[in-house]
Amino acid sequence: MALGLVTDLYQLTMAAGYFEAGKARDRATFELSVRRLPQNRNFILTAGLAQAVDYLLNFRITPEEIAYLRGIPQFRYASNAFFDMLAELRFTGDLFAVPEGTPVFAGEPFLTVRAPIIEAQIPETYLLAMVGFQSSIATKAARVVKAALGRDVIEFGTRRAHSPEAGVLAGRAAYIGGCVGTSNAETGFRYKVHVFGTAAHSWVMSFASERTAYEQLQKLLRERTVHLIDTYDTLEGAKLAASIGKPLWGVRLDSGNLIELAPAVRKILDDAGLPDAKIMATGDLNEHKIHELVAARAPIDVFGVGTDLATSSDAPSLGVIYKMVEMETEQEHRYTAKFSHEKHSLPGAKQIFRFADHDVLGRSTECISCADDGVEALQRPVILGGKLVELLPTAAQARQKAIERLARLPAPCHSLFEAKDAWRVELSHELQELDERVRKELGG
Numbered sequence: 001m002a003l004g005l006v007t008d009l010y011q012l013t014m015a016a017g018y019f020e021a022g023k024a025r026d027r028a029t030f031e032l033s034v035r036r037l038p039q040n041r042n043f044i045l046t047a048g049l050a051q052a053v054d055y056l057l058n059f060r061i062t063p064e065e066i067a068y069l070r071g072i073p074q075f076r077y078a079s080n081a082f083f084d085m086l087a088e089l090r091f092t093g094d095l096f097a098v099p100e101g102t103p104v105f106a107g108e109p110f111l112t113v114r115a116p117i118i119e120a121q122i123p124e125t126y127l128l129a130m131v132g133f134q135s136s137i138a139t140k141a142a143r144v145v146k147a148a149l150g151r152d153v154i155e156f157g158t159r160r161a162h163s164p165e166a167g168v169l170a171g172r173a174a175y176i177g178g179c180v181g182t183s184n185a186e187t188g189f190r191y192k193v194h195v196f197g198t199a200a201h202s203w204v205m206s207f208a209s210e211r212t213a214y215e216q217l218q219k220l221l222r223e224r225t226v227h228l229i230d231t232y233d234t235l236e237g238a239k240l241a242a243s244i245g246k247p248l249w250g251v252r253l254d255s256g257n258l259i260e261l262a263p264a265v266r267k268i269l270d271d272a273g274l275p276d277a278k279i280m281a282t283g284d285l286n287e288h289k290i291h292e293l294v295a296a297r298a299p300i301d302v303f304g305v306g307t308d309l310a311t312s313s314d315a316p317s318l319g320v321i322y323k324m325v326e327m328e329t330e331q332e333h334r335y336t337a338k339f340s341h342e343k344h345s346l347p348g349a350k351q352i353f354r355f356a357d358h359d360v361l362g363r364s365t366e367c368i369s370c371a372d373d374g375v376e377a378l379q380r381p382v383i384l385g386g387k388l389v390e391l392l393p394t395a396a397q398a399r400q401k402a403i404e405r406l407a408r409l410p411a412p413c414h415s416l417f418e419a420k421d422a423w424r425v426e427l428s429h430e431l432q433e434l435d436e437r438v439r440k441e442l443g444g
Helices: 009-020 049-057 063-070 080-088 117-121 124-148 164-176 185-191 201-205 210-224 234-244 258-271 287-295 307-311 395-408 429-441
Strands: 027-034 094-097 111-116 152-155 226-228 250-253 278-281 302-305 320-328 333-335 350-354 358-363 380-384 424-427
Touching: 009 080, 009 117, 027 117, 027 124, 049 094, 049 124, 049 380, 063 080, 111 117, 111 124, 124 152, 124 164, 124 287, 124 302, 124 307, 124 320, 124 395, 152 164, 164 185, 164 307, 164 395, 201 210, 201 226, 210 226, 210 234, 226 234, 234 250, 234 258, 250 258, 258 278, 258 287, 358 429, 424 429
Parallel strands: 152 302, 226 250, 250 278, 278 302, 358 424
Antiparallel strands: 027 111, 027 320, 094 111, 094 380, 320 333, 350 358
């Protein structure tokens, strides 16, 4: 798809301004990051890079879109040469990024774009939206999965997502964040994510009797049958499912006091000789409710989490920013930064150096090493000169990376509430010196 106009108008008017001012060949470096972590988050789990790369590699503005732009008042005085340039515009720059499934912290760049200024400026809106949204959902998923303490979590939220496409991407991001799969079939098709589903209350109500509904579902699904048992009376539904017996995966509870109902249903299944039948719980769950259920030792095997997960409802906005940090023209190479109140940005392209117990944020030209701790430089080249350097990991590979990386974080990072100084991020001496120098040069 042509996604060149999936951007804010001012990105395009700035592009026109850059072109008319003779700056089209100037090269700019931008970084995408967050100034501060969202509410009750002690890390951000990165996701959305694959879609960002696809956008940059396939960027174009179609003739129909250019005709539309010509009719907008803001472009009344733009030259024909500008529109000719837009018709040929492709991304020819570089992209460096932290791999999907990597925990990052405030101030650390998820990705860095270095390209001719128009090519670097227009993608800002798309990159912020895509990486910000998926990283929010992946982070939320990691919290939910942690609260489940080893029990499987499935993402069930497309019907409450902010759009159908948001639901597809939420399923992908939740999988990277640790969910075993999603209910969204399109997510499964596109990204090879495991898909799961049971049946709705409408299935049960469409038959004259609950027994017939169960029997017909079992006839179709066999060992994958999951009976929704709370359409009428939960415990009677459990008894009915138990009486029908195998083949059966398990039953689903979608309402009521799960702390009381789950043990009662477990006893019904066990007494009927179905100890392997699983109990799935759904219905407005989130990490806090799951934590309570696990703490109460409710015999629930699988959690299906919908609205709260697909919208990250308690922290729906990540607050990602995209700031210019360097400018290179034929005459000079400058470092750029903002010094406005509470919106200070650091100049110069950066690298994240990860040690066993802290990060050092340094300049991209630095080489920081520590033999004892095995420091790792997190940002890697993804696109160079408009070409993909290597194939990106699959969603499954990103999920595995997330599992491994999250396991290395200390316990305070996994708290469901804000933990002060859960992970330390230091600035290198070179970066501090550059910040001070640029501040003085700009009169800050």
